[in-house]
Amino acid sequence: MSAPVYNFAYLDEQTKRMIRRAILKAIAIPGYQVPFASREMPMPYGWGTGGVQITASILGPDDKLKVIDQGSDDTTNAVSIRKFFVKTAGVETTTKTNEATVIQTRHRIPEQALTEDQVLVYQVPIPEPLRFLEPRETETRRMHALSEYGLMHVKLYEDIARHGHIATTYAYPVEVGGRYVMDPSPIPKFDNPKLSDSPALQLFGAGREKRIYAIPPYTHVKSLDFEDHPFEPYRHDAQCELCGAMNSYLDEVITDDAGSRMFVCSDTDFCEDRRAAGHHGPQGGPAAAATKEESAHG
Amino acid sequence: MYVAVKGGERAIDNAHKLLADARRGDRDVPEVSLDQIDNQLALAVDRVMSEGSLYDRELASLAIKQARGDLIEAIFLLRAYRTTLPRFGASEPLDTGAMDIRRRVSATFKDLPGGQVLGPTFDYTHRLLDHTLAEQSDVEEPATAPAEAGRFKSVAELLAGGGLIEDDDPPAGDVGDLTREPLSFPAKRDLRLQNLARGDEGFLLALGYSTQRGFGRTHPFAGEIRYGEVEVEFFAEDAGFAVPLGSIAVTECQMVNQFTGSANRAPCFTRGYGLVFGQSERKAMAMALVDRALRARELGEETGAPAQDEEFVLSHSDNVQATGFVEHLKLPHYVDFQSELGLLRKLQAEFHARDAHTETPIQDAAE
Amino acid sequence: MLDITANTPEFDPAYASQAAFRALMECMARPGQIRSLKGVDAPAPFAPATAALIKSLADYETPLWLDPAFAAAPQAAEWIRFHTGAPLVGDPAAAAFALIGNARALPGFAQFAQGTSEYPDRSTTLIVQIEAFSGDAITLKGPGIKTAQRLAATPLPADFAARMKDNRALFPRGIDLVFVAGTDIAALPRSVMIEER
Numbered sequence: 114m115s116a117p118v119y120n121f122a123y124l125d126e127q128t129k130r131m132i133r134r135a136i137l138k139a140i141a142i143p144g145y146q147v148p149f150a151s152r153e154m155p156m157p158y159g160w161g162t163g164g165v166q167i168t169a170s171i172l173g174p175d176d177k178l179k180v181i182d183q184g185s186d187d188t189t190n191a192v193s194i195r196k197f198f199v200k201t202a203g204v205e206t207t208t209k210t211n212e213a214t215v216i217q218t219r220h221r222i223p224e225q226a227l228t229e230d231q232v233l234v235y236q237v238p239i240p241e242p243l244r245f246l247e248p249r250e251t252e253t254r255r256m257h258a259l260s261e262y263g264l265m266h267v268k269l270y271e272d273i274a275r276h277g278h279i280a281t282t283y284a285y286p287v288e289v290g291g292r293y294v295m296d297p298s299p300i301p302k303f304d305n306p307k308l309s310d311s312p313a314l315q316l317f318g319a320g321r322e323k324r325i326y327a328i329p330p331y332t333h334v335k336s337l338d339f340e341d342h343p344f345e346p347y348r349h350d351a352q353c354e355l356c357g358a359m360n361s362y363l364d365e366v367i368t369d370d371a372g373s374r375m376f377v378c379s380d381t382d383f384c385e386d387r388r389a390a391g392h393h394g395p396q397g398g399p400a401a402a403a404t405k406e407e408s409a410h411g
Numbered sequence: 412m413y414v415a416v417k418g419g420e421r422a423i424d425n426a427h428k429l430l431a432d433a434r435r436g437d438r439d440v441p442e443v444s445l446d447q448i449d450n451q452l453a454l455a456v457d458r459v460m461s462e463g464s465l466y467d468r469e470l471a472s473l474a475i476k477q478a479r480g481d482l483i484e485a486i487f488l489l490r491a492y493r494t495t496l497p498r499f500g501a502s503e504p505l506d507t508g509a510m511d512i513r514r515r516v517s518a519t520f521k522d523l524p525g526g527q528v529l530g531p532t533f534d535y536t537h538r539l540l541d542h543t544l545a546e547q548s549d550v551e552e553p554a555t556a557p558a559e560a561g562r563f564k565s566v567a568e569l570l571a572g573g574g575l576i577e578d579d580d581p582p583a584g585d586v587g588d589l590t591r592e593p594l595s596f597p598a599k600r601d602l603r604l605q606n607l608a609r610g611d612e613g614f615l616l617a618l619g620y621s622t623q624r625g626f627g628r629t630h631p632f633a634g635e636i637r638y639g640e641v642e643v644e645f646f647a648e649d650a651g652f653a654v655p656l657g658s659i660a661v662t663e664c665q666m667v668n669q670f671t672g673s674a675n676r677a678p679c680f681t682r683g684y685g686l687v688f689g690q691s692e693r694k695a696m697a698m699a700l701v702d703r704a705l706r707a708r709e710l711g712e713e714t715g716a717p718a719q720d721e722e723f724v725l726s727h728s729d730n731v732q733a734t735g736f737v738e739h740l741k742l743p744h745y746v747d748f749q750s751e752l753g754l755l756r757k758l759q760a761e762f763h764a765r766d767a768h769t770e771t772p773i774q775d776a777a778e
Numbered sequence: 779m780l781d782i783t784a785n786t787p788e789f790d791p792a793y794a795s796q797a798a799f800r801a802l803m804e805c806m807a808r809p810g811q812i813r814s815l816k817g818v819d820a821p822a823p824f825a826p827a828t829a830a831l832i833k834s835l836a837d838y839e840t841p842l843w844l845d846p847a848f849a850a851a852p853q854a855a856e857w858i859r860f861h862t863g864a865p866l867v868g869d870p871a872a873a874a875f876a877l878i879g880n881a882r883a884l885p886g887f888a889q890f891a892q893g894t895s896e897y898p899d900r901s902t903t904l905i906v907q908i909e910a911f912s913g914d915a916i917t918l919k920g921p922g923i924k925t926a927q928r929l930a931a932t933p934l935p936a937d938f939a940a941r942m943k944d945n946r947a948l949f950p951r952g953i954d955l956v957f958v959a960g961t962d963i964a965a966l967p968r969s970v971m972i973e974e975r
Contacts (some may be wrong), residue, residue, distance in 0.1 A: 119495060121792040128494075129792075130837055133799045134874070138899040140806045141954045141967035143921045147899045148593040155491040158735030160742065171803065173796040183746045190742055192419040220746045229808075238739065249722055251596050258895040276758055282750035290921050290969065292950060301750040312924075314807045321732045323593040329807045329922035329969070347753055365749055379746055591839075 122169040122202040128152055132170040132325070136316060139327035144289030145257070146240050146324040154320065161194055162320030164217050164236035168198065171232060171316075172215060177205045179213035184221035184362065184379035191219070210382050220283075222304040224361050224383040227313035229330060235298040237319040240326065242286040242296040262294050265337060273342050282347065288335045289328055302336065303347040303362045309334035351376040355397035356387035434479050448472040457660075457689025458482055462730065463489030464590070464609050466659050466688055483611075487731045494590075501586065503644040503653050507663045507686075509562045511640040514690075517566050518633040519667060525563030530638065531690075566634035567665040567682060576667060576680040596722050603705055603725060604698075608687060610728030612694045618718040619700035627704045627716030630669035631683065638662040638690050662687050664695035668703050671710045681710060794818075795834035802831060802956065805965040810918045810927035812911055817961040820861075821853040823879040825907045827958045829857075832875070832905070836862040840874035843867055843890075843902070847879025870902065878906040882933045887945055887953050898950040901968075905956045908932060911964065916942075917973035918966070926973060929964060931957050942972045 120126065128150075135149035154162040172178065178198055182191035186208040194217060195206050207213050210223045219236040227233060239245075243253040246264045256262065265286055272280040279285075285302035289295045297308055298317060308315065308328060315328040328334060338344040349363045354375045361383055363376035375396070378384035388397055435442065449456055449472045459471040463486045471489060478484035514530025517523060529535075570576040587602045594602060607615060622629055640660050644653040664685035672678030683703025685695035704718035717723055727733060794816065801815040817826020818833055836842060842864045848854050858864055867873050870889045878884055890902035913932035916939055919925075935941070945952045945968055952968030 121796075123495075125495065125497075126792060126795060127837055127839075129795070129799075130835055131839065133803070134835060134840070135899075136803060137806050137903070137954070138901075140803065140922075141969060142898055142950045143969055145898060145950055148595065148897075150591050150593050152590075153487075153490040153494045153731065157487070157738060158732045159737075159739030160735060162735075171796075171800060173800060174793060183743045187419045188743055189419045189423055192423055196420070196423075219742075220744070238736070250726075251722065254896050277761060278754065278758065280754065282754045283747040299744075299747050301746055303750065314803075321736055327807075329967075331924045332921040347750055349753070362746065363749070364745055365752065379749075 119201055122172050122198065123155075124152065124166065124169045128166075129170045132166055135325045136167065136170065136327065139316070139325045140314070140329050142293075143329055143332050144293030144295040144326060146295075146319075146326045148323055149325050151320045151323040156193070156197070158321035159238055160190060161217070161219060161236040163318030163322075163325070164219070164234050164320075165194060165197065165318075166320060167234045167316050167318040167325065168215060168217050169202070171234075172198065172202055172204060174202075174204065176214045177207050177212055179207050179210065179216045179382075180218075181216065181221060181223070181380075182219040183364070184223075185381040187381065208382050210380075220299050220301075221362070221379060222300055222307045224358075224378075224380045225386075226307075227311055229312040231313040233311075233313050233315045235300075235315065235317045237296065237298040237317045237324070238321075239284075240296055240317065240319040240322050240324040242284075242294050257293060260292065262288075265294060266339075269337060270339065273339070279338070279342065279344075285344075286337050288337060290332050290334075294337070295326060295328075295334075297334075301347055301362060302344075305334075305336045305344070306346055349376060352394055353378045353384060353387075353397070354394045356384045356392045357394035357397065358384070358387060358392070434477070443476060445469060445472040445476065448475050454690060455480075455482060455485075457687075457691055458612060458694070459485045459489055461688040461691060461694065462486045462609055462611065463493065465489050465493040483730050483734050487734070490731055500645065501588075502656070503646055504581065505641045505643065505661070505686075506562075507637065507641055507661070508564055508568065509641065510637055510661075510663075511558060511658070512563065512637055513639040513660075515563075515635065515637040515639075516633070517635045519566055519635075523566065523569065525559060525561075532692075565637070565663075565665055567667065570634070570667065570680060574677070574679065577671070577682060579682055579684075594725060596725075598721060598725060600702075600706070603721065604684065604686075604702060606725045606728055607685070607698045607701055610698070611730035611733065612691070612697070614728050614730070614733075615697040615701055616693060618704070618724060619697035621716065622700050622704045622718045627707065627714075627719040629666075629681075629683065629700065629703045631700055631703065632667045633696065634665045634667035636662065636664045636692055636695065638692070660689050662690050662692055662695040664692065664699040666696070666699040666703055671712075673711075681706070791833075794830070798827075798830040798834040802835075802963060802965065805956070805963055806922075806954070806967050808922045808927075809920065809966055809970040810923070810929035810964055812962050812964045814961050815963060820857050821851060823847050823851055823907065824854055824857070825958045825960055827961045827963050828877065828905055828907055830961075831956065831958070831963070832858065832864075832877070833861055836864040836875060838863040838865070841865050841867040841872050843870045843873035843876040845876065845878045845880060845883070845885065847883075848877045873902050876902050876904045878904055881906050881908045881931075882935065884935050884938070884941075887941060890953050892948060892953060893951045895951060898952070901951070901953055903954045903956065905958060907958045908934070910959050911957070911962060918970050919973055920971040921969045922967070923970075929966075931959075931964070939972045942966065942970070946971055 131150055135147045139147045154165055156162060180191045180195040182188040198204055199206060210225045214230060215232050217234040241253050243256055246268055247253050269279050283301045284296055284299040285305055287295050287297050287308060310331050312330050314330055317326045336344040351363060352359050353361060353363060355377050358378055362379045364379045365374050365376055367374050449468050455475055456468055456471045459474055459482055460466050474485035474488040477488060512528055515528045567576055582601055589602050589605055640658045642658045643656045645656050646653045666683035668681045668683055670678040670680050683699040685698030687694045701718050705721055707714045707719040798815050801813045805811060805813055815827055815830055818829035820829035855866055870876055871891045876890060891900060893899060893901035908931045910932050911930055913930045915928040915930040918927040918929055949968055954968050955966040957964045
């Protein structure tokens with residue numbers, strides 16, 4: 114048994130061509146989910162195989178790749194995916210949002226505004242926004258064909274009737290370019306406004322469900338809502354303990370058994386940049402710039 | 412003072428070392444060899460090849476060793492390797508009639524050309540733990556007889572000769588491949604069968620069983636189950652004819668099911684088909700039951716049972732997909748969870764404010 | 779286990795394909811913007827960028843249709859067969875890509891696959907070779923365009939703007955267009971809107 118030799122960025126050229134063709138169609142039809150012959154990747158389905166296949170298909174030797182999960186470059190799955198590309202494509206990587214040309218993400222959009230020179234690649238678990246209302250693909254495909262999105266509005270309205278609010282807080286459905294209703298992947302609805310009119314191209318890959326879709330740059334993306342219940346982005350009633358940011362998405366950290374808690378930026382690069390620029394929160398004095406190593410017991 | 416957690420990369424490296432250590436286990440115990448897995452855990456190898464869609468005993472054995480005996484993990488390893496292989500084309504259809512039979516049973520006829528061949532089977536073993544296997548044992552040479560030469564028609568073929576069972580013509584045009592084209596619904600039978608052949612044994616077993624209990628009953632008879640070696644041929648464009656590539660072991664099950672018919676067609680039995688790599692009668696039979704159940708609509712039968720629901724069955728049969736998505740829940744989800752927490756706290760606050768309002772309206776007005 | 783030493787930018791075809799695709803992806807995402815790519819030498823009437831795009835996108839899974847200008851050059855068809863293995867089809871509606879060597883005689887879009895309302899992606903992409911990105915400009919709006927984008931292409935049929943409007947009216951069905959002049963490319967995805975003058 115000889116050790117296999119893999120192609121640049123792991124995927125064979127035929128697979129890349131197939132994915133590239135799907136990406137072009139996805140861009141031409143904003144928000145429409147293009148079926149593609151997703152391959153079995155050397156990482157589990159549900160762990161970013163769709164995003165990885167897109168990244169592998171667009172990545173070139175001059176790219177600089179950033180990979181985040183939950184907003185952070187250092188979460189284990191982000192580390193693992195970054196390592197995969199270093200190993201198979203030898204590309205340069207970065208944790209700096211502004212240095213990256215390709216950013217693969219799971220569950221967040223970076224706080225820093227993206228530019229025209231960047232591509233944001235989302236990992237998507239369930240690409241079909243109507244799936245939880247109608248489990249059948251044959252049905253949801255027909256609904257998209259006819260722009261029949263009443264079911265989604267009924268669902269959101271039922272939330273309002275029961276809770277007084279729309280109870281969807283992440284993977285909040287959007288309408289892209291006035292046509293397709295789309296699942297923005299499980300980003301918190303806090304991030305939804307960043308989807309719209311972004312200078313960057315946004316690509317979405319769902320490996321297990323075999324779908325690719327896209328939001329071209331400068332495309333209007335509207336979070337579904339009602340006149341009397343307009344979309345409200347999520348707001349924290351707190352600031353980042355480290356950098357003092359009042360307007361970033363925060364992770365809640367439990368600090369003792371009594372349930373004491375504090376909040377820190379989910380976007381670690383954003384937080385580090387702010388601290389480097391001299392901002393600090395209640396616990397983020399200059400001495401706090403050090404980091405601790407995660408328990409090395411795995 | 413709080414500092415952000417770092418060191419994911421080191422943790423991963425260390426976790427891999429721990430995994431390697433756990434895989435090896437006690438160093439005083441001899442390491443298991445691929446030959447040992449191939450020979451002595453042959454049915455595990457068969458399953459991994461089948462659901463991994465790759466016929467290679469050595470690689471399947473390696474996958475089982477690497478996966479510490481977790482067969483779904485091993486199937487995953489084999490699948491991921493398989494995708495990287497170049498493709499030369501599709502083989503000619505297997506002629507299972509020409510199988511070098513090691514085992515063959517029919518539940519529908521007492522005897523038939525080629526006979527019943529019990530072969531290596533658990534069927535009539537008494538399931539008593541055999542403590543002699545706990546030690547190394549000398550196994551006596553089995554009695555064998557020379558294989559009967561010739562081609563033995565399957566029960567379905569024999570029935571088809573008399574017009575008693577529906578025809579089973581190969582589909583016109585190319586056979587689909589769901590690893591190259593995404594599955595769309597409704598799916599044709601070739602793609603359904605491919606999906607089932609790769610499908611999880613446990614899932615198909617449960618579905619097949621459910622049809623027997625009335626959730627989409629098909630009145631099955633095990634027309635025939637055969638296991639043995641068949642030759643694989645590949646049509647070589649440059650040679651202009653099919654050349655043999657070698658032989659593989661497969662288990663085939665042809666179920667004979669209750670008849671169908673109409674005003675302009677005489678009633679005849681219908682078919683359910685199962686084919687898997689290696690020896691796995693359970694999987695081949697379950698597959699045949701589910702294949703037949705999935706034909707309900709085509710045959711004008713009532714539908715509605717889980718095993719008859721093509722989209723449900725085909726979308727959930729793949730254990731590599733299923734395990735990935737179930738297990739992905741252990742990845743961090745704290746960003747979304749935070750969003751949910753935020754809303755829940757808000758709803759609770761509103762709820763309690765309303766409560767307070769009903770009980771002490773005056774105080775509330777001052778809020 | 780992994781060996782990427784065989785992949786160096788100098789001779790790995792993976793890099794050339796990637797670069798050509800990336801340029802096209804950017805063009806598709808930003809309709810009307812012109813980008814240059816490294817062309818590939820191929821027999822006439824192939825423009826270098828057309829050959830590069832075909833090499834990076836076409837294979838045995840993508841039927842190609844050739845317009846009379848391309849079809850009249852057997853060596854072009856031979857090049858396609860040799861480099862991509864893509865089947866050539868006589869029916870434009872069966873094509874994943876259509877190569878148009880004579881932009882003046884751009885065939886009506888209805889002859890090509892325009893997708894279905896359930897699968898609008900099952901459509902033909904037209905690669906149209908023009909002489910230059912100059913002449914009368916049309917103004918584009920829509921996804922990918924911040925405010926408005928001007929695009930000039932010569933030669934084109936006189937009713938080109940009207941055809942693009944008809945194409946937009948079919949949305950999400952329709953065809954996507956790629957213009958090629960030498961080593962420069964620009965794209966008009968079906969989502970683009972032509973501004974009234």
